[in-house]
Amino acid sequence: EKGGKGGKAGGKPFPAPKPQKKEDDGGEAAEKYKRGERNLISVVTDKKLKMDIKRSEKSARGAAAAAARAEILLPSDAGYLEGEGMEKTQRFQQHKIKAEVDGASAQKIFTLRLDDLGPYRHTYSRNGRHLLLGGRKGHIALCDWVGGKLACEVQVKETVRDVSFLHNETLFAAAQKKYVYIYDNQGIEIHCLRNHIEVNKMAFLPYHFLLATVGNAGYLKFQDTSTGQLVSELRTKLGRCDALTLNPYNAVSLLGHTNGTVTMWSPNMSAPLVKLFCHRGPVNAMAVDTQGRYMATAGLDGQLNVYDCRTYKRLHSYFTPTAASDLDISQKGLLSVAFGTHVEVWKDALSQKAKAPYMSHHTQGLVVQSATFCPFEDVLGLGHSNGFSSILVPGSGEPNFDSMEANPFQTKKQRREAEVHSLLDKLQPEMITLDPHFVGNVDRAPGEVIKAERELNRVENMSDGAKAREEKRARRRHARGRDKIGKLKKKKQNNVVEDKKGAQREHNADDARTGKGGKGDEGSAG
Numbered sequence: 001e002k003g004g005k006g007g008k009a010g011g012k013p014f015p016a017p018k019p020q021k022k023e024d025d026g027g028e029a030a031e032k033y034k035r036g037e038r039n040l041i042s043v044v045t046d047k048k049l050k051m052d053i054k055r056s057e058k059s060a061r062g063a064a065a066a067a068a069r070a071e072i073l074l075p076s077d078a079g080y081l082e083g084e085g086m087e088k089t090q091r092f093q094q095h096k097i098k099a100e101v102d103g104a105s106a107q108k109i110f111t112l113r114l115d116d117l118g119p120y121r122h123t124y125s126r127n128g129r130h131l132l133l134g135g136r137k138g139h140i141a142l143c144d145w146v147g148g149k150l151a152c153e154v155q156v157k158e159t160v161r162d163v164s165f166l167h168n169e170t171l172f173a174a175a176q177k178k179y180v181y182i183y184d185n186q187g188i189e190i191h192c193l194r195n196h197i198e199v200n201k202m203a204f205l206p207y208h209f210l211l212a213t214v215g216n217a218g219y220l221k222f223q224d225t226s227t228g229q230l231v232s233e234l235r236t237k238l239g240r241c242d243a244l245t246l247n248p249y250n251a252v253s254l255l256g257h258t259n260g261t262v263t264m265w266s267p268n269m270s271a272p273l274v275k276l277f278c279h280r281g282p283v284n285a286m287a288v289d290t291q292g293r294y295m296a297t298a299g300l301d302g303q304l305n306v307y308d309c310r311t312y313k314r315l316h317s318y319f320t321p322t323a324a325s326d327l328d329i330s331q332k333g334l335l336s337v338a339f340g341t342h343v344e345v346w347k348d349a350l351s352q353k354a355k356a357p358y359m360s361h362h363t364q365g366l367v368v369q370s371a372t373f374c375p376f377e378d379v380l381g382l383g384h385s386n387g388f389s390s391i392l393v394p395g396s397g398e399p400n401f402d403s404m405e406a407n408p409f410q411t412k413k414q415r416r417e418a419e420v421h422s423l424l425d426k427l428q429p430e431m432i433t434l435d436p437h438f439v440g441n442v443d444r445a446p447g448e449v450i451k452a453e454r455e456l457n458r459v460e461n462m463s464d465g466a467k468a469r470e471e472k473r474a475r476r477r478h479a480r481g482r483d484k485i486g487k488l489k490k491k492k493q494n495n496v497v498e499d500k501k502g503a504q505r506e507h508n509a510d511d512a513r514t515g516k517g518g519k520g521d522e523g524s525a526g
Helices: 027-033 047-073 094-100 412-424 447-460 464-475 485-494 499-525
Strands: 110-113 120-124 130-135 139-144 149-155 160-165 171-176 180-184 189-193 199-205 210-215 219-224 230-235 241-246 253-257 261-265 274-277 283-288 294-299 303-308 313-319 326-329 335-339 342-346 359-362 368-373 379-384 387-392
Touching: 027 047, 094 387, 120 160, 120 368, 120 387, 130 160, 139 160, 160 199, 171 199, 171 210, 199 241, 210 241, 241 283, 253 283, 253 294, 261 283, 294 326, 326 368, 335 368, 342 368, 342 379
Parallel strands: 283 326
Antiparallel strands: 110 387, 120 130, 120 379, 130 139, 139 149, 160 171, 171 180, 180 189, 199 210, 210 219, 219 230, 241 253, 253 261, 261 274, 283 294, 294 303, 303 313, 326 335, 335 342, 342 359, 368 379, 379 387
């Protein structure tokens, strides 16, 4: 019986419906991996745009869920120093820590004595494997500090103000006496950036391949290291600048000026995005945490201020005995403060005010010039007047690394593949904004509001000369009646005295007299 009771067709039961696969959203663990609020698809009328937004939202949810599921593969946890009873961790000395840790960690505590070529500035590569040193008197050295291998050593025989890695350890830049030079990992000069003159500080944006520089002239310049083009040249109008850092959350550049202000810049805006008055004296150093929430600033007034980057309000302040020379925030949120011959590390000092430092280190008469945390290591590097020192700071580094992002155990083949992938995934400078989630969102404001915002942005990005011409054009009244352009030109032409014009006037006067006389004679004859 076909189609009868029992749901059979031809003696065979109907196939059971396949159970719908429920999408795994990662649960509560995926909340910290989500990137902003979801877009409202219901208000979008364009079908193609609606499907594009739906696909992007689905991929974002899948990425957050995958990251949450992968947490089980992260076996390492960050550990900190803990004192027993009334013991304070800031009293722990490096030689005592070295005696208690394993041999591999003990080797990370060392000092390089380079007495005649300092003071030194330094930086670590993104994976924390390589160290770049730059001495004020011309000494530049690149080494694999974990393996203890020297890659290259150069004496440029002129002042070196700052050094910076580019996209990986194969290329680095040095801000020398007049220009910025680029070298490879063999110490060979590759290029000279003659547009960057008397640079004091440099910073590299790895996802945009941009080298940001600022110096005595007060110009912030962005150089694209993949194409060699000068992307933008921004005039700060605030004079010499000695402090430059990056916000790793949104790639915005921060400058500290001599009038105590901190400005935030994007390469596609000629005016600062944000301008904060932070200190009563020049700003010496700045640092922003990895999540872009907190900013620490230090100035010559002896104050260390912590700001909330979301509200731009000062949360709390600390006092330094002498003006701080450098600041840095580790991957786990520890704050290092270098002042004079001392270095202090503060724990939980950003979200709330700490009462005492987590660790303290004295360099025994060596003035510290730079202090930088090493990525993925519990190490703090110190560049001072007589060389370089490395100390242990337990709990400062991220214990679990993403090999697709920065791999400390990267091979040569993996480095080449990562370089190609990073070039293919390169972001454009126009995507640098205060709110990185702005890109890809739907602007649901009315058309008149969007038009007004665009006009406001256009006016803000105009130069001073263009603004003056625009105001002059706006003040010019509209010509009506006698003030029309044609009438004004005709008036001017009537005032010009020419020989032909005078002869024509005399001829017209003779004709007028002759005509009047003829009419009078005819009238009398009649």
